[in-house]
Amino acid sequence: MNFSILIFLFVAVLTTFAALVVVTNKNLVSAAMWLIVALFGAALTFVLLEATYIAVVQVVVYIGAIAVLIVFTIMLTRRSAEKEPSGATKQWPIAAVLSLALFSGLTYFYLTVPGTDRLAPVLDKELNMVSALGQLLVSPSGYVLPFELASVLLLAALIGSIVVAWRK
Amino acid sequence: MADLINVIENWLNKLLLGWGASPGLTQFILQALGSVLVVLICFMIVIALIWVERKLAGRIQDRFGPNRAGPFGIFQSFADIIKIFTKEYITPQGADKVTFNIAPVLAIASVLAIWAVFPFASNVIGADVNVGVLYIVAIGSFGILAILMAGWSSNNRYALLGASRSVAMLISYEIPMVVSLLIPVLLAHSMKLSAIIDTQRPWWFILVVPTAALIFLISSMAEIGKAPFDLLEAESELVAGYHTEYSGMKFGMFYVAEFLHQFTVGALITIFFLGGWTGPMAAHWPILGVIYFFGKAFLVYLVISWIRLSLPRIRIDEMLNLNWKFLIPVSFINLIGVAVADRILLDLEPPRWLYVAVMFVLNMLILLVALYLSGKSQPALEVEEFPHRPVAVSPRTEKSSS
Incomplete structure (x- = not known):
């Protein structure tokens, strides 16, 4: 058995378990902590796929920004965190149907798309993935339009937050 | 001598291979050894740094800093480490x-x-x-x-x-x-x-x-x-x-x-x-x-x-x-x-x-x-004006004045 498969199994089980705890745990802060574990597991999966850039960005964006923001928000609203919420809300059947549909859709996709049973080709060590990704993001034949659209969206969000916080 | 670290690494590599370890295992052992070494060096540096910092703080604040344990107090950090290890963990x-x-x-x-x-x-x-x-x-x-x-x-x-x-x-x-x-x-x-x-x-x-x-x-x-x-x-x-x-x-x-x-x-x-x-x-x-x-x-x-x-x-x-x-x-x-x-x-x-x-x-x-x-756009410092209030007044006089 390959050593990397062993690591992958460990990471996959850990990520799935952490994700399960996130949705079942009644304590909001504990759920947020387990969310961080799940996000870190996703980053480790990217490392196993040799996508180091995506892995590091996953940590920077999701753990460094989003998870910290979530934990901070929960702390600021500590009174609601102290009370034990009843757990599932009334919308859980809809959520269950939706996530089941997503899961079966992904499984169907995985089974029908050709080439998913083959092993990934070994990457060239000399290949600079980061600069290749950068070139692809800003080249007109690549993804320059989505990239610029995302930039405009972020700028709009920035201006929006300034307008909201503006002292009259 | 010039390339001390790599010489040691090569020597260890040959030694482990000579003992019959596989190349993969040898690589793993050497990398683990390297990371442990870096961690140990970091901790040793910290022990020295704490002493330097306290001595420097002492000098800047016109006092001696640690000067009892050993010459110039260099063993002060070790005394502190022993003290901190013997303390109780409280949750x-x-x-x-x-x-x-x-x-x-x-x-x-x-x-x-x-x-x-x-x-x-x-x-x-x-x-x-x-x-x-x-x-x-x-x-x-x-x-x-x-x-x-x-x-x-x-x-x-x-x-x-x-x-x-x-x-x-x-x-x-x-x-x-x-x-x-x-x-x-x-x-x-x-x-x-x-x-x-x-x-x-x-x-x-x-x-x-x-x-x-x-x-x-x-x-x-x-x-x-x-x-x-x-x-x-x-x-x-x-x-x-x-x-x-x-x-x-x-x-x-x-x-x-x-x-x-x-x-x-x-x-x-x-x-x-x-x-x-x-x-x-x-x-x-x-x-x-x-x-x-x-x-x-x-x-x-x-x-x-x-x-x-x-x-x-x-x-x-x-x-x-x-x-x-x-x-x-x-x-x-x-x-x-x-x-x-x-x-x-x-x-x-x-x-x-x-x-x-x-x-x-x-x-x-x-x-x-x-x-x-x-420097130009610095707004004037907003100082909140408080009414004058002497420190030692009896509550009665304060009430009557206000």
Whole structure:
């Protein structure tokens, strides 16, 4: 058995378990902590796929920004965190149907798309993935339009937050 | 002799292979040994640094500092270590036990993990990943998480207050820090730390982009969370901030993490702006490179200590104003200016010294204009007027006068 498969199994089980705890745990802060574990597991999966850039960005964006923001928000609203919420809300059947549909859709996709049973080709060590990704993001034949659209969206969000916080 | 570390590595490699270990296992053992060695060196440096810091603080504040245990008190840190090991571990009532105990581990791990990518010499590099700079930023975010976890799980309002302050501060100061880190990346055309150091021969980046170096120094001093940015553990306001409830070695881990973080910032500034291991003869004698690296990092460490021992703690509004109204605009304008100038100079192909001179003048110009503008637009200090109230008056007279 390959050593990397062993690591992958460990990471996959850990990520799935952490994700399960996130949705079942009644304590909001504990759920947020387990969310961080799940996000870190996703980053480790990217490392196993040799996508180091995506892995590091996953940590920077999701753990460094989003998870910290979530934990901070929960702390600021500590009174609601102290009370034990009843757990599932009334919308859980809809959520269950939706996530089941997503899961079966992904499984169907995985089974029908050709080439998913083959092993990934070994990457060239000399290949600079980061600069290749950068070139692809800003080249007109690549993804320059989505990239610029995302930039405009972020700028709009920035201006929006300034307008909201503006002292009259 | 010149290449001591690699000679030892080769010798161990041959020895293990001779004992019949497979090449994969040998590689694993050597890498594990290397990481343990780096961790041990870090901890030993911290023991020395604590003594140096206390001695320096003593001298700056016109007193002796530790001077009882051993000559010049050099064994003081060891006495403190023994003391801290024998102390009781207290977990406060109502604390979240798991989070409470993970937080100090995460605090120290978030600093130690940064050392994994450091190039100590031309051929002594931990992991030369091609996203080195981004890795450092990513690992740094775990430190914020550790402070948040410690503050929340202590079940103490002072700790929680310290943690909320820390998030406001650390997240805001991460922006100018990352933006000023972008400039060495831009100049070196790579996020690999070894490539960034190679580009700095013979002109260190502190001569090319001094403004970026200054902004990085200020914002990483805030990231350390020591004076003048020690709002998150302000002892006159918050007892000890996020680590109020920690005792014994659990407190010791936060303490060590703080000192190590300060030294790590020194090492980061060395790598990004002071040429890393480069120096006279360092390319031929890698062992000299290691000495240069630690020497430069130690010098930056002393500068940071000097600043923090000289300045009083800043107020929370001053802290936010400094970041959002000065550091972030200046760092963005500096980034744009350096990018445009670098692109123009790429076409003109001037000699390297002229390139450095143009960049230096541009950076200084941006800094001086920013300082001039911020000094001009400084609003008059808003002093709240309180009615005159003598200290010792009986409640009766106070009531009658009002």
